[in-house]
Amino acid sequence: MVKKGQTFRSYSHELKVEAIRLHIEEGWTYRRIMEHLGIPDRHRLKVWMKKYKQLGEFGLMDQRGRREVFMAD
DSSP, X not given: OOOTTOOOOOOOHHHHHHHHXXXXXXXXXXXXXXXXXXXXXXXXXXXXHHHHXXXXXXXXXXXXXXXXXXXXX
């Protein structure tokens, strides 16, 4: 639950890609990635991994406030 006055951290696209690369290519554990990149929440890494597996690198982009545009033929 969100608390009044709570601040949220945002992470750069490059940091997300690096975390995914370390896990997939290098075989690092979530704990090691968290310590190396300074990410305090393991759940955040799991969410990034799920989005990456579903949508690829595009899934790691921040989609807040964006509308989907559909082209009609």
